[in-house]
Amino acid sequence: MNFLRCFFAVFYKDLLSELRQKEILNTLLFFGVLIVFLFSFALGTDPGLLKKISPGLLWLVILFSSVLALDRSFQAELEEGCLDHLVLYASSQRALFLGKTATNFCAILIVQVVTAFAMMILFDLPAPDDFPLLAAAFLLGDLGIAVLGTFYAALTIKTRARQAMLPLLLFPMLIPLLLSAVYATQTAMEGSLTNSGGSWLSLLAIYDLIFLTACTLAIEPLLET
Amino acid sequence: MRYITAVVLFIFFAFAQWWGLTQTPPDAMMGEVQKIMYAHVPAAWNSFLAFFVVFIASIAFLIRKKRRPEPAEGMFWDRLARSAAEVGVVLTGLTLCLGSIWGRPTWGVWWTWDARLTTTAILFFLYVGYLSFRKFVDNPERRAKLAAPLGVLIFLNVPIVYFSVKWWRTLHQVQSSPSTMDPAMVLALRLNAFAFLGVLILFIYWRYQIAKRKSEHEEAL
Numbered sequence: 113m114n115f116l117r118c119f120f121a122v123f124y125k126d127l128l129s130e131l132r133q134k135e136i137l138n139t140l141l142f143f144g145v146l147i148v149f150l151f152s153f154a155l156g157t158d159p160g161l162l163k164k165i166s167p168g169l170l171w172l173v174i175l176f177s178s179v180l181a182l183d184r185s186f187q188a189e190l191e192e193g194c195l196d197h198l199v200l201y202a203s204s205q206r207a208l209f210l211g212k213t214a215t216n217f218c219a220i221l222i223v224q225v226v227t228a229f230a231m232m233i234l235f236d237l238p239a240p241d242d243f244p245l246l247a248a249a250f251l252l253g254d255l256g257i258a259v260l261g262t263f264y265a266a267l268t269i270k271t272r273a274r275q276a277m278l279p280l281l282l283f284p285m286l287i288p289l290l291l292s293a294v295y296a297t298q299t300a301m302e303g304s305l306t307n308s309g310g311s312w313l314s315l316l317a318i319y320d321l322i323f324l325t326a327c328t329l330a331i332e333p334l335l336e337t
Numbered sequence: 338m339r340y341i342t343a344v345v346l347f348i349f350f351a352f353a354q355w356w357g358l359t360q361t362p363p364d365a366m367m368g369e370v371q372k373i374m375y376a377h378v379p380a381a382w383n384s385f386l387a388f389f390v391v392f393i394a395s396i397a398f399l400i401r402k403k404r405r406p407e408p409a410e411g412m413f414w415d416r417l418a419r420s421a422a423e424v425g426v427v428l429t430g431l432t433l434c435l436g437s438i439w440g441r442p443t444w445g446v447w448w449t450w451d452a453r454l455t456t457t458a459i460l461f462f463l464y465v466g467y468l469s470f471r472k473f474v475d476n477p478e479r480r481a482k483l484a485a486p487l488g489v490l491i492f493l494n495v496p497i498v499y500f501s502v503k504w505w506r507t508l509h510q511v512q513s514s515p516s517t518m519d520p521a522m523v524l525a526l527r528l529n530a531f532a533f534l535g536v537l538i539l540f541i542y543w544r545y546q547i548a549k550r551k552s553e554h555e556e557a558l
Contacts, residue, residue: 263490267483271473281470281487284462285494288501295505315504319497326493330486333399 122211182261217258246300253293353532379533387425394418395488415481420544
């Protein structure tokens with residue numbers, strides 16, 4: 113019971129401070145749409161090409177912009193010098209970690225949806241073929257990024273060169289997620305003869321499950337004061 | 338004593354390489370270029386072994402720390418994980434380079450997006466990340482505490498990376514098994530595998546000693 117209360121307290125606190133400040137979310141949304149815009153300059157405006165590579169581009173945008181959010185996730189507490197207090201107050205460090213993860217998940221999901229819309233408008237993409245598959249790919253993919261990202265943010269928080277370390281460590285870990293999320297999204301957008309979207313989705317679910325468990329078990333030594 | 342071990346090992350290593358190069362028949366299809374296998378395959382096997390040592394040492398560190406949280410506890414496992422990761426990265430780099438040299442005449446390309454190849458490259462990145470992360474934490478105790486979960490997590494990712502890339506595409510030839518190979522090749526390959534294993538153990542031991550001396554030096558200051 114205590115665990116759940118702690119989880120919701122951290123989740124609520126972070127969400128509230130984010131909704132009041134709107135610091136991260138505004139930056140991220142702007143950043144996401146801006147990159148989509150930049151892609152058109154870098155790659156030309158050929159609709160066929162853009163349509164073909166849009167699932168990959170979408171997930172790359174999410175990867176890069178989520179690093180910005182993840183990097184900030186322990187930053188507010190650290191700057192005010194209350195991270196150690198938070199860790200001490202929290203009845204469980206795992207609940208604290210999961211609460212942070214939930215907040216990051218919400219932020220990444222919002223950015224993902226908005227970026228996807230921006231992409232559909234700017235690249236003139238047709239409506240997705242398989243909407244539930246697309247939604248599932250978004251949810252599972254963002255969950256995986258949030259879990260591992262929050263873990264690595266906790267890992268790098270007190271190291272030197274934090275901002276360079278986070279993507280360097282995080283991106284190679286996310287390669288399986290990137291692969292399966294991109295192919296699931298592609299199947300959802302265009303439909304597929306082999307219907308491979310389901311198997312990519314199950315790989316995504318297994319990935320999430322393994323790392324949600326492993327990160328929750330392994331988080332304690334990272335947050336110890 | 339240390340030098341004797343190193344010299345004996347060097348002689349054995351040279352002998353195993355010489356055996357692989359001269360005492361085995363060239364491959365029926367690939368010819369002499371196939372001889373690179375006697376360095377490429379043992380290096381690959383032993384690099385996986387080294388990463389497995391990192392995984393085990395990281396878990397052992399975490400368990401030890403849980404039982405006895407004193408600062409000085411478990412540093413043996415931390416140094417072992419670090420040394421094994423260093424040697425593993427070197428061997429992985431060697432595997433990739435040799436494979437690339439072999440792939441050019443055989444497959445016609447330096448690099449291809451095949452499952453095992455790509456997985457090895459990702460492994461290389463992951464462990465280079467692990468090592469550079471260690472460089473950026475100054476406090477040795479804190480470094481040990483942070484690196485151990487990282488060592489576990491990275492290793493968990495390996496099978497997932499492998500399967501996802503395998504689904505993505507596959508070209509690497511099926512592994513030869515002893516039954517499909519010339520007995521002379523099998524012997525040479527085994528010989529070299531043990532020679533590389535010796536190198537692996539020796540290197541890990543040396544890096545461990547250096548790490549230990551370094552931390553003793555830091556404490557003395």
